[in-house]
Structures are given as C-alpha cells and as structure tokens.
Amino acid sequence: MQHTEAKERPTYFIKAMKEGIAAAMRDDERVVVIGEDVDRSVIGATRGLSKEFGEMRVRNTPISEQAFVGAAVGAAATGLRPVVDMMIGAFFYVSMDQLANQAAKLRYMSGGQVSLPITYFTATGPSGGGAAQHSENLHSMLMNVAGLKIVMPSTPYDAKGLMLSAIRDPNPVVYLQDHVLGGTRGHVPAEDYTVPLGVADIKRRGDDVTVVAIGATVPKALKVAAELASEGVSVEVIDPRTLVPLDIDTVLTSVARTGRLVVVDNARLTASAASEIVASVVQSGFGSLKAAPERVAWADVPVPFSAPLEERVLVQEYDIRAAIQRTLA
Known part of the structure; x- marks a missing residue:
C-alpha cells in the first residue's frame, strides 16, 4: 500500500513496531505474543497489548530463552502465529538450537507438511555502554542459517510495514530492531500497510x-x-x-x-x-x-x-x- 502524507503522523520507531503487532493481532486471532515481561515491555514494543488482547494472547514467560523460543515452534506447528519478544539480540545465543535446528529446519524436514509462521523480534546492536554481552548484531551470522528470513528496518515507516509482513509470512522471520533507532521518529500511516520482504x-x-x-x-x-x-x-x-x-x-x-x-x-x-x-x-x-x-x-x-x-x-x-x-x- 502506498502511504499518503495526509494520513501520516510522527511516530516513534518502537511505537510503529507495536502498531504492526497490534494490527496483526486484530486481523488474526491466531497471532499471540510471548516473551519475558511482554505485559509491561521494558523496551516498549508490546506495552499495552495485554490490556487490549488479554493475558491469553500476551503471555509472560520465565527467563528461559531456550524454553520460549522452542515453545514458539510447537505453537506454530499446531496452528498459532507466535510473535516472540527476545528483548536483547545476544540472548539468541542461548537458544540457537531451538532457532537454527528446529524453527529454521522443521518445514524443510517435514517436506512442507509443517508451517512455522513465527516472528522473533529483538532490540539489537550497541546502545551506548551496553558492553560486550548486550551490544551484539547477529544478522550476519543468522543470514547463514538456511530457513530463516532476516529483517532489519531503519525507519519507523518500514518498522511497521515490515512487522506486519513478517507476522503474516508463513516462515520463521527474525526481526532486528537496531537499538539506537528505537527512539527515532518518522511519518507512519495510521492505517494498516505492509512493506514486502525482499525489496530494498x-x-x-x-x-x-x-x-x-x-x-x-x-x-x-x-x-x-x-x-x-x-x-x-x-x-x-x-x-x-x-x-x-x-x-x-x-x-x-x-x-x-x-x-x-x-x-x-x-x-x-x-x-x-x-x-x-x-x-x-x-x-x-x-x-x-x-x-x-x-x-x-x-x-x-x-x-x-x-x-x-x-x-x-x-x-x-x-x-x-x-x-x-x-x-x-
């Protein structure tokens, strides 16, 4: 959908991401959000969603990335469309078996019988003094994992449109929000729209x-x-x-x-x-x-x-x- 100036308004990058998630949840009741503190959302991309959609569709998890990254695979295989908040990009290291060996491979290994429409999103990259364990950008490494799609927007407009496209995609998508862009603002249409994956x-x-x-x-x-x-x-x-x-x-x-x-x-x-x-x-x-x-x-x-x-x-x-x-x- 082409965006029009009249219907745009300045919006924070993080809020644009949340608008994309909320739009997908309104459109499809199979979309659920899981992750650590997603009800309050430290970074902000899921803040307020539990109030609108309820605790059954916005579920807090224990602090165990292995558990909820793997749980998303099972949820997707049985018909849901999980959106997983990883919070910090380097936490993917803890759950690489579930991500790279399960989420990325199961559709191929089942001959297409299992669809895994999972979106894993996270704040990633340096944030100013985040130090070595909280400043990773994993996109280069994840590009080498066959079966994953990798998204990395740079503007609030793209952040919303790519989030909707990622959630609606039938494959596992890793959505990387560069940490320092979270507080940037840009024009974002109020209506729903998508930015196609694979188009520069x-x-x-x-x-x-x-x-x-x-x-x-x-x-x-x-x-x-x-x-x-x-x-x-x-x-x-x-x-x-x-x-x-x-x-x-x-x-x-x-x-x-x-x-x-x-x-x-x-x-x-x-x-x-x-x-x-x-x-x-x-x-x-x-x-x-x-x-x-x-x-x-x-x-x-x-x-x-x-x-x-x-x-x-x-x-x-x-x-x-x-x-x-x-x-x-």
Missing part, C-alpha cells in the same frame, strides 16, 4: 557512488551523502531492509549506473553482510565497477563498555566518508 529501498538518489547501508548506519550514510552533495559528490543510499531474502538486483542496477560501491554494515567485518553484498556485486556486476568496492564495518573485537573505545570500534560517519572518497580517488 533507495533512500537517496545519486549518480557517483552507491552506498548500501544496514540498520542504524542508514541515517549516518544519509547524513554523509547530504554533506558530500554540497561538495559536488552525488551519493545513492540503498537500505536493503530485508537481508534474507536480499534484493541484490536493486544494488546491481545502482552500481551499473554509478560504477562504485560502499557497503556499510553495523556488525563485524569478517563474514559480514557487507562481505556478502560485495561478493555478489563483484560476481555479477564486475564489469560495471570503476573502483574496488569498500566495506565499512566494526573491528573484529567484542564491543567495549568504555564510551571512547566503543566509538573507536563502531562505524562512524567519518569512516563512511573516507570509504566513499577512496572509491573516487
């Missing part, structure tokens, strides 16, 4: 360099692009929005025009989403490249608690600017 969005048009940015790096890339425009450099910024399935065709079309590629990934460099995107472009669009592609990502170390050290490890605007300038040299 060109956030800014440009002709000189293609920048693919993921999650919280999107606003940073847009800021750098605006600054470089005043210097005569035209930067196109693409947000994949969905990492699995990945809309590589939009990236290839852009690179065919600009001849240059920078991929900005809010995760560690080694085996990153940035690495996969660069490899795909080199394989399928090598003839279009006028310069070597650049990857901008974290250093391959745990995220420090110390604010100056955290800043040193993570992607900054000056890193994006420097990478763009290297492709133009």
Whole structure:
C-alpha cells in the first residue's frame, strides 16, 4: 500500500513496531505474543497489548530463552502465529538450537507438511555502554542459517510495514530492531500497510557512488551523502531492509549506473553482510565497477563498555566518508 502524507503522523520507531503487532493481532486471532515481561515491555514494543488482547494472547514467560523460543515452534506447528519478544539480540545465543535446528529446519524436514509462521523480534546492536554481552548484531551470522528470513528496518515507516509482513509470512522471520533507532521518529500511516520482504529501498538518489547501508548506519550514510552533495559528490543510499531474502538486483542496477560501491554494515567485518553484498556485486556486476568496492564495518573485537573505545570500534560517519572518497580517488 502506498502511504499518503495526509494520513501520516510522527511516530516513534518502537511505537510503529507495536502498531504492526497490534494490527496483526486484530486481523488474526491466531497471532499471540510471548516473551519475558511482554505485559509491561521494558523496551516498549508490546506495552499495552495485554490490556487490549488479554493475558491469553500476551503471555509472560520465565527467563528461559531456550524454553520460549522452542515453545514458539510447537505453537506454530499446531496452528498459532507466535510473535516472540527476545528483548536483547545476544540472548539468541542461548537458544540457537531451538532457532537454527528446529524453527529454521522443521518445514524443510517435514517436506512442507509443517508451517512455522513465527516472528522473533529483538532490540539489537550497541546502545551506548551496553558492553560486550548486550551490544551484539547477529544478522550476519543468522543470514547463514538456511530457513530463516532476516529483517532489519531503519525507519519507523518500514518498522511497521515490515512487522506486519513478517507476522503474516508463513516462515520463521527474525526481526532486528537496531537499538539506537528505537527512539527515532518518522511519518507512519495510521492505517494498516505492509512493506514486502525482499525489496530494498533507495533512500537517496545519486549518480557517483552507491552506498548500501544496514540498520542504524542508514541515517549516518544519509547524513554523509547530504554533506558530500554540497561538495559536488552525488551519493545513492540503498537500505536493503530485508537481508534474507536480499534484493541484490536493486544494488546491481545502482552500481551499473554509478560504477562504485560502499557497503556499510553495523556488525563485524569478517563474514559480514557487507562481505556478502560485495561478493555478489563483484560476481555479477564486475564489469560495471570503476573502483574496488569498500566495506565499512566494526573491528573484529567484542564491543567495549568504555564510551571512547566503543566509538573507536563502531562505524562512524567519518569512516563512511573516507570509504566513499577512496572509491573516487
């Protein structure tokens, strides 16, 4: 559905996520929410849902990620559409067998007899002093798990539309809300709408360099692009929005025009989403490249608690600017 300016209003990213969940619950009584403290919701994406839909459909769980990630598999296999609040992204490590071996595999191993429409969502990535165990971005690792779809929006508009699409999808979807974006605001239609999985969005048009940015790096890339425009450099910024399935065709079309590629990934460099995107472009669009592609990502170390050290490890605007300038040299 195309959004119209007249029906939009400034909405927080977290509230947009909640609106997507609530819309799905109103539309389909099989949609249930489970997780730790989902009735009060520390981060906010499920706050108030228990009052509207009742405790049978918004269920608090014990502090056992293995238990409720696995319970969602059984619930989905028997006809429900569970939406699971993981709270913090690194908690997926505790439940990887249930996620990677059960949720991701059961439809394939049953020959399609079992459908698992599960949405696992979580706040992920650094939040400013969250330290090593609460600052993980897992998307690169999860992209390698066959059977999962991976969603990572960067705007409130996409947050609501992708949440609805994720919940209505017949497959398990991991929905990653980059932590620092939770308090950002943007225009979101009051009515229900979906953003299709597997379709990238060109956030800014440009002709000189293609920048693919993921999650919280999107606003940073847009800021750098605006600054470089005043210097005569035209930067196109693409947000994949969905990492699995990945809309590589939009990236290839852009690179065919600009001849240059920078991929900005809010995760560690080694085996990153940035690495996969660069490899795909080199394989399928090598003839279009006028310069070597650049990857901008974290250093391959745990995220420090110390604010100056955290800043040193993570992607900054000056890193994006420097990478763009290297492709133009």
